[in-house]
Amino acid sequence: MGHSGIQFSGVWKKFARGEKFDSLRDLIPSLVKYVVTGNHRGDLKAREFWALKDVSFDVQGQAMALIGPNGSGKSTALKLLSGILKPDRGDVHVHGRLGALIELGAGFHPDLTGRENIYLNGTILGMKKAEITRKFDEIVEFSGISEFIDTPVKRYSSGMYARLGFSVAAHIDPEVLLVDEVLSVGDYHFQQKCFDKMRDFVRRGTTLVFVSHNMAAVGSLCKTALLLKHGVPVFQGDVAGAIQKYYSFYEEETSNDNVELVDVRLSSTSGEEREVFEPGEGVVLEVKLKALQDLHNAHAALLIHTADGQLVFDTATSRLLDNRPLEMKKGKSATVKFALDMNLRSGVFLLGFNISSDIVVPGQYIYYNGCVKRVVMTREQKANGIVHLNPRAELTFG
Amino acid sequence: MSATTQSPMVTTALAQAAAERGSQQEGILRYKDLLLMLIWRDIKIRYKQSIMGFFWAVLMPILIVGSGLIVMVVFSTISGHPINKLDVLSVAAKAVPWAFFVGAIRFGTNSLVANKELVTKIYFPRAIMPLASVLASFFDFVIAEAVLALVLVIARVGVSIQLLWFPVLLLVLMIFTAGLSLLLACANLFFRDVKYLVEVVLTYGIFFTPVFYSAGKLGKLGWILMLNPLGPILEGMGNALVLHQPLAVNWLLYAAAWSVALFLVAWKIFDKSEAAFAEAI
Numbered sequence: 100m101g102h103s104g105i106q107f108s109g110v111w112k113k114f115a116r117g118e119k120f121d122s123l124r125d126l127i128p129s130l131v132k133y134v135v136t137g138n139h140r141g142d143l144k145a146r147e148f149w150a151l152k153d154v155s156f157d158v159q160g161q162a163m164a165l166i167g168p169n170g171s172g173k174s175t176a177l178k179l180l181s182g183i184l185k186p187d188r189g190d191v192h193v194h195g196r197l198g199a200l201i202e203l204g205a206g207f208h209p210d211l212t213g214r215e216n217i218y219l220n221g222t223i224l225g226m227k228k229a230e231i232t233r234k235f236d237e238i239v240e241f242s243g244i245s246e247f248i249d250t251p252v253k254r255y256s257s258g259m260y261a262r263l264g265f266s267v268a269a270h271i272d273p274e275v276l277l278v279d280e281v282l283s284v285g286d287y288h289f290q291q292k293c294f295d296k297m298r299d300f301v302r303r304g305t306t307l308v309f310v311s312h313n314m315a316a317v318g319s320l321c322k323t324a325l326l327l328k329h330g331v332p333v334f335q336g337d338v339a340g341a342i343q344k345y346y347s348f349y350e351e352e353t354s355n356d357n358v359e360l361v362d363v364r365l366s367s368t369s370g371e372e373r374e375v376f377e378p379g380e381g382v383v384l385e386v387k388l389k390a391l392q393d394l395h396n397a398h399a400a401l402l403i404h405t406a407d408g409q410l411v412f413d414t415a416t417s418r419l420l421d422n423r424p425l426e427m428k429k430g431k432s433a434t435v436k437f438a439l440d441m442n443l444r445s446g447v448f449l450l451g452f453n454i455s456s457d458i459v460v461p462g463q464y465i466y467y468n469g470c471v472k473r474v475v476m477t478r479e480q481k482a483n484g485i486v487h488l489n490p491r492a493e494l495t496f497g
Numbered sequence: 498m499s500a501t502t503q504s505p506m507v508t509t510a511l512a513q514a515a516a517e518r519g520s521q522q523e524g525i526l527r528y529k530d531l532l533l534m535l536i537w538r539d540i541k542i543r544y545k546q547s548i549m550g551f552f553w554a555v556l557m558p559i560l561i562v563g564s565g566l567i568v569m570v571v572f573s574t575i576s577g578h579p580i581n582k583l584d585v586l587s588v589a590a591k592a593v594p595w596a597f598f599v600g601a602i603r604f605g606t607n608s609l610v611a612n613k614e615l616v617t618k619i620y621f622p623r624a625i626m627p628l629a630s631v632l633a634s635f636f637d638f639v640i641a642e643a644v645l646a647l648v649l650v651i652a653r654v655g656v657s658i659q660l661l662w663f664p665v666l667l668l669v670l671m672i673f674t675a676g677l678s679l680l681l682a683c684a685n686l687f688f689r690d691v692k693y694l695v696e697v698v699l700t701y702g703i704f705f706t707p708v709f710y711s712a713g714k715l716g717k718l719g720w721i722l723m724l725n726p727l728g729p730i731l732e733g734m735g736n737a738l739v740l741h742q743p744l745a746v747n748w749l750l751y752a753a754a755w756s757v758a759l760f761l762v763a764w765k766i767f768d769k770s771e772a773a774f775a776e777a778i
Contacts, residue, residue, distance in 0.1 A: 182620035
């Protein structure tokens with residue numbers, strides 16, 4: 100596989116907003132008007148906007164996440180990669196067999212059976228008929244709907260539909276795989292199966308571009324990320340940094356002229372600095388901060404969110420230190436240290452840090468950062484879920 | 498990963514891949530199985546209820562022959578010449594390809610817009626869609642021709658050396674239909690009212706094409722009917738299958754030139770505008 104990869108160099112893409120002439124009935128009068136009155140061009144140009152502005156990246160045999168708020172141009176980038184759209188400026192190169200999970204089951208015909216649709220969808224995705232025949236049993240088995248394979252897909256539930264769609268798409272053996280937020284369908288079990296399949300692709304050197312709003316998925320699948328906002332690349336590089344930046348769009352660092360974080364350290368209890376921990380391990384978060392204003396009666400808090408934004412844990416110095424406040428003169432430094440047992444399992448968690456004061460309105464912060472550090476919890480085989488409850492079992496017969 | 502240092506080999510391969518993606522011809526060859534699958538889909542859906550499917554293939558030719566009969570009765574009443582069996586059968590021989598043409602153009606014109614979901618979500622050479630529509634209609638044509646052959650045998654029309662023109666005429670008809678289909682599918686994507694225009698033209702087009710009557714019936718003005726490229730093709734088919742008359746080779750060349758030119762121009766236009774399909778649809 101070796102040389103599979105994609106390249107986006109200086110890509111610009113513009114779209115026209117609002118109505119276009121999509122019928123001759125509208126076009127002909129406007130042409131007449133154009134000929135008679137002359138200038139008609141100005142207001143047409145005004146409706147155009149750039150969906151992507153000077154975006155460049157290069158991925159070869161790796162997984163890259165493409166993240167950003169709605170309307171940031173992620174899907175447009177995928178469509179450019181898959182050849183559906185052409186860039187206005189710049190170049191898009193794809194090397195290797197391309198597979199796109201942009202719409203599961205696209206081209207399924209409701210009146211055809213699951214079996215027939217596997218062939219139809221497979222060829223639409225670029226497979227040869229003989230190839231589908233060879234992989235047919237595997238596809239059906241992966242989808243887990245073998246009993247319904249000769250039922251017309253119009254009788255399928257949306258979950259079954261997605262299962263079959265993913266199953267076909269996953270068997271094209273792509274060298275370059277584009278995935279666009281398609282895994283929100285299907286039950287938990289099937290989602291895990293899809294993730295395992297994608298991890299497997301990445302392990303084997305498939306170039307993966309993954310678009311998702313699910314930061315847990317993003318963090319566990321990709322090493323690098325590109326963050327887009329209004330079509331402009333905002334951050335490019337390490338996935339943790341991108342996720343952190345992504346959250347900062349929502350949780351603005353309120354009045355960051357109050358406090359400056361000088362250093363943030365995450366380490367194990369033995370003092371070894373790292374970000375990957377085993378469930379149940381003890382960790383220490385050390386935040387060194389500098390006051391840019393005088394601080395009175397302030398308290399520091401630690402928050403832990405799952406990568407998709409769910410609050411898992413929240414504590415503060417006010418509660419842990421018997422209300423001892425953070426008193427600081429302008430220009431002085433202090434270090435806040437939190438120690439805790441990470442009874443969390445498998446996935447990415449975001450450590451947030453904030454400083455609030457008794458005096459200001461609750462919910463308003465002197466300083467807020469939703470993610471100062473990222474923690475990766477390794478997989479634990481004994482259980483599922485987000486918390487690690489150190490389970491044990493016993494069997495008694497008699 | 499090498500963001501900046503890329504081996505020349507990779508660059509070449511990338512350029513090659515890009516070139517591959519650019520051309521419609523190569524794309525269609527690579528996606529041959531998809532073309533076959535889409536044809537199969539269209540046929541399968543239409544013939545799901547097999548009796549209705551079969552009816553669909555012969556219904557339109559029968560209706561055309563029926564209306565042709567009425568036109569002929571009117572002519573015969575006015576002119577006083579009795580209706581000839583061969584004339585009726587030649588209308589049938591021309592009705593079948595006309596029905597194919599109408600069906601193929603109708604499906605072909607809508608093919609891109611009807612598959613909007615595919616056009617906006619998945620890449621493959623778009624020309625496959627109108628071509629699949631034409632070829633799926635061709636399946637109906639084959640069935641109708643088989644029925645026609647049976648009728649001709651029963652009517653003891655016989656065969657002659659002129660029958661050898663039939664495959665040539667069929668080829669020209671296919672090229673003309675495919676070219677027009679590509680062009681109209683593309684036009685209908687950009688201008689949604691094209692399909693209404695097409696409907697109107699297809700409905701009245703039969704009067705500008707020698708189906709009910711032969712071009713000769715118009716006397717000196719017969720050549721006007723032959724200007725329509727379908728004229729020489731349909732006339733030729735009537736001659737080859739029923740009338741056993743020699744073919745007007747110069748008119749066939751005229752129709753073939755039209756068909757090939759139309760196909761090439763349509764292909765070029767389709768290829769050039771394809772990049773804009775996903776946005777305009």
